[in-house]
Amino acid sequence: MTVSVEKFAASNEPSYCFQATVNHVGPQIVGGRGLHIDIEKDGKVYKDILDGVTGAAVGALGWGDDEILEIINRAAKESTYSYAPTISNKSSEALAKFYIEHSPPGVFSSALWVTSGSESNENALRIIRQYYLERGLPNKLKLISRESSYHGFTLGAQGISWNPRIAPYEPYLMDQKNITLKMPVAYSYRFKKNSENEEQYSKRLLDILEKMILDNGPETIAAVIVETLPGSSLGTTPPPKGYLKGIRILCNRYDIIFYLDEVMCGTGRSNPNGKLNCWENFLDPSEGPDIQTVGKTLGSGYVTIAGVLVGPKIKDAFVNGSNTVFGGHTYSSHDFNCAVALGVQQKIARENLTANIFKMGSLLNGRLNEKLLSTDNIAGDVRGIGGFQSVEIVKNRETKEVFNSKDNIIGRLRQLCFENGLSIMGMPGNPDGTCGDRAIFAPAFIVTEVDIEKMVEIFVKCVNSFSKTLKQERIW
Secondary structure, three states: OOOOHHHHHHHOOOOOOOOOOOOOOOOOOEEEEEEEEEEOOOOEEEEEEEEEEEEHHOOOEEEEEEEHHHHHHHHHHHOOOOOOOOOOOHHHHHHHHHHOOOOOOOOOOOEEEOOOHHHHHHHHHHHHHHHHHHHHOOOOEEEEEOOOEEOOOHHHHHHHHEEEOOHHHHHHOOOOOEEEEEOOOHHHHHHHHHHHHHHHHHHHHHHHHHHHHHHHHHHHHHEEEEEEEOOOOOOOOOOOHHHHHHHHHHHHHHOOOOEEOOOOOOOOOOOOOOOOOHHHHOOHHHHHOEEEEEOOOHOOOOOOOEEEEEEEEHHHHHHHOOOOOOOOOOOOOOOHHHHHHHHHHHHHHHHHHHHHHHHHHHHHHHHHHHOOOOOOOOOEEEEEOOOOOEEOOOOOOOOOOOOHHOOOOHHHHHHHHHHEEEEEEOOOOOOOOOOOOOEOOOOOOOOOOHHHHHHHHHHHHHHHHHHHHHHHOOOO
């Protein structure tokens, strides 16, 4: 029996997919063009929803791009599958060369391509472990990452993360007490003291990190792991001045790998120079990471691809040691995925779209600040870099008190935005009050000033309207 996709998509049958609400077919995308998507929900098709988040900060070129569709067709005809660890392909080499050459000189010297951001962080951990074994330093095991962090869905990636979504799986994670250590989050909006400037706040955080290193013994610390610009975990809060530079200095001092996760914020979404890496906002090329994970906009949602970028000191240790990477994924460095991703990145570079998204994202930040924070409503903070922006929702703007999680504030606001023609990402706050509900924006790189103004118009209208509703309900 043949199943009709069109018929099923419009049916009221229970879901056959084990995701989201398990027994219910939720909203389904049925079309997209440029910055707009068509969504079917409860039997009704909502046309031309303005896509303010591109799924999960994935889109760069928008949807239905004719040139990319041609690249996909050509790649499908020319690609032949091979198991890359034994027989590689030219597309993976070309994509690695492109990314390395579009980063500051000397920072990266090699790349591994996988199929998701979670996989990229898993592989980064394996590379770090083998790096120290190649150097004859097997006791360098411990990983220092941050509280309120998120590095992926797999158990290894969750082991270096920490937020309420992780807690139920703690029994399956790496040893959180002795191996995957957690330093405080860098979150100026909530944790910078009024008596501190940004540099002083950074110094306080760095002093804590250095004490952790010394207390555990530098000879046991393998890596310090940081999201350059957090995404779903915290809501695009930029690092305070001097913070990343200070981590780089400590890593150099104690022979520790400086590891940046740019799966969500990188690959052009938040780069000030029209290039690829978010960390270029804060660090000189000589201060770049030793290892970096990337993903999301790499394939712009047209293919499933992510990667690990490896610095020269790590590559050299392998080359001067076994010169071999043990094991590999079935679909790592997949010819078709790499060919399409290369075409995506070449078009972005040719049309200077990373410069456009940085400019338009900065405009979005300015407009949201201007329109939201000048009015009495539930918006507490607007923050972000370039094309990755967030609004934190609070019950009290002065005290920064968060809403009770049972009130489903961000879920209701997200639905209201959808009904008014705008798609955003909504993340709930932490139950312990350490982070409020967040609305996250990550539009495609092709976004225009007209699109930005429309996003702001819809979102501000929804926030103000919802604030009045919450006041009537005596929740706010």
